[in-house]
Amino acid sequence: MVNKTPQVLTIAGMDSSGGAGVSADLKTFAAQGVYGANVIVALTAQNTMGVQQVSMTSPSMIHAQLKSVVDDLKISAVKSGMLGDVPTVEAVAEFLQQADFGDYILDPVMVAKGGAHLLSDEAIVAIKSSLIPLATLITPNMPEAEVLSGSNITNHEDVMQSASKIQQLGVENVLLKGGHASGKDVYDYILLADGSHFWLKSSRVDTIRTHGTGDTISAAITARLALGDDMKKAIIYAKAYVDATIREGIDVGHGHGPLNHQARVADRHFPEVLENV
């Protein structure tokens, strides 16, 4: 019997150490039980200590990969990660405007944990004008949200205002991730298309093995939406998954180590869902 596995797509960069980018996305897709295709927009020579070199894919090759996927596969949700530069953003935007890939999850990757810049300033402007209006959900971390909203974030009120400003750029739903704040708990904030909002609270794991957390949560949301979850349920489940991958860590590399994508989600991993904090 042939299994009707949902097919999803990631448009992102390769991380040679396997912890972030396309590698993290495909491991996450497999862990959720969906089929993952990949369009590679950049190669990075990278490990847990930093990014050593980047080589961008040509726009024509990006277009060719996207066409090969759309001509054959039935993609029901797509995510983008590292996009790097303006020609890449433009090539992806042009294609997403025409193709029916279902829900589009935009992870606006700007800087890797080791400090390397993975997106040019000009490409940030291009993402705001060309990609944000196409997205079902955007998933900035705090520094990315500050750049996109043009406002500083120092407290929970700032988080809510920043998310609201980002939503006004034309995206339906916003997940503002709280991993970069400090404190014994982590708070992610979600502003949905209908104006409702909630917080996800979980205890912070005291570790530097968090390479690829942003890729992993956005890939897990993409998979859960393809499996039929509504946006709120998809985000809560994806948060539980990334929490498990951090909590049940593995010892790889000498710096910001990767996650354990084989971790299983259990009841104890689910975050608290709060209306106010």
Ligand SMILES: Nc1ncnc2c1ncn2[C@@H]1O[C@H](COP(=O)(O)OP(=O)(O)O)[C@@H](O)[C@H]1O
């Ligand atoms: N030390 C940690 N303990 C528990 N959860 C974390 C930790 N660091 C990040 N997370 C979670 O991982 C996800 C990605 O967060 P974040 O680090 O803010 O994004 P990014 O990887 O894009 O910088 C969020 O759901 C966040 O709550």
Ligand SMILES: Cc1ncc(COP(=O)(O)OP(=O)(O)O)c(N)n1
């Ligand atoms: C090729 C590539 N893509 C994305 C990232 C950034 O991934 P992210 O999930 O934000 O995790 P960190 O690297 O910031 O831990 C990357 N490093 N490489």
